[in-house]
Amino acid sequence: MRRRSRGSLSQAVGGLVLLLFGALLFAHNLDLVNLRHYGRYWPAVPLGVGLFKLVGGGGRGDRAFGVVLTLFGGSQLAKALGYWSPGPADMVALLLIGAGGWFIVRGLFGKPDVPPPPDGSDVISTLAIMAGFERTSNAQNFRGGDLAVVMGGCEIDLRQATMRAPATIDVFVMWGGIELRVPEDWTVDLQGTPLLAGFVDNTRPPSVATEKRLVIRGLALMGGVEIKN
Numbered sequence: 001m002r003r004r005s006r007g008s009l010s011q012a013v014g015g016l017v018l019l020l021f022g023a024l025l026f027a028h029n030l031d032l033v034n035l036r037h038y039g040r041y042w043p044a045v046p047l048g049v050g051l052f053k054l055v056g057g058g059g060r061g062d063r064a065f066g067v068v069l070t071l072f073g074g075s076q077l078a079k080a081l082g083y084w085s086p087g088p089a090d091m092v093a094l095l096l097i098g099a100g101g102w103f104i105v106r107g108l109f110g111k112p113d114v115p116p117p118p119d120g121s122d123v124i125s126t127l128a129i130m131a132g133f134e135r136t137s138n139a140q141n142f143r144g145g146d147l148a149v150v151m152g153g154c155e156i157d158l159r160q161a162t163m164r165a166p167a168t169i170d171v172f173v174m175w176g177g178i179e180l181r182v183p184e185d186w187t188v189d190l191q192g193t194p195l196l197a198g199f200v201d202n203t204r205p206p207s208v209a210t211e212k213r214l215v216i217r218g219l220a221l222m223g224g225v226e227i228k229n
Helices: 009-029 035-041 044-055 060-080 088-109
Strands: 123-129 132-136 144-150 153-157 167-174 177-181 187-190 193-195 198-201 213-221 224-228
Touching: 009 035, 035 060, 044 060, 060 088, 123 132, 123 153, 144 153, 144 177, 167 177, 167 224, 187 198, 198 213, 213 224
Parallel strands: 123 144, 132 153, 144 167, 153 177, 167 213, 177 224, 187 213, 193 213, 198 224
Antiparallel strands: none
16 A cells, blocks of 8 residues: 655645745736735734744743844834834833843743753654744654744754664745754755755765665755755
8 A cells, every 4th residue: 555645844834835925926916915005014924923932832032032023013013003103212122121021030930941852753843933943853763854944043953863764854944044964874865946045965975885865855945954964
């Protein structure tokens, strides 16, 4: 029986982003939507991402970045709607207020940061939107995964991992970057498609023939994917 292929978060996110951009552009070309009119509401994007980071249960860095995005997006959206026109001094004041409140909450209720241990799961899967993601894996039977990055960065360290069969990682990058570190006995097979972007293999080829092969496939749009030892 033919094995059913698993789903890919990176391909789904990449397809959704391209579909939305294409649909909006097509509707604009047909005069169904005036993107110039709705373009002034762009601060809703950082505001929404900031609120998502505040309630999403991420790390402290994500929540701190969420405070900055929420203050920035909220103030700019208020300006676009005509409720308030913040100047540079107002933005500095808001950032100081947000930073001060953050440090007070962290000092009273926070816990010391503890570096996460290496992840032993065989599959990696992550979605980073306007954020950074770092992960170290010591999987004993690495089987691949998918990585999606939009306006952010992702660093995956697989140098402590090993594989028993060829593995595949699906990637999607838009205005961001992905960095993969792999063991020296792995062979890298790049099958990605760059659009105003780059896929770069800076690994050293194994000194002896090996069946440990990592396939990197997907799409990079105005971003980059780098693999190294």
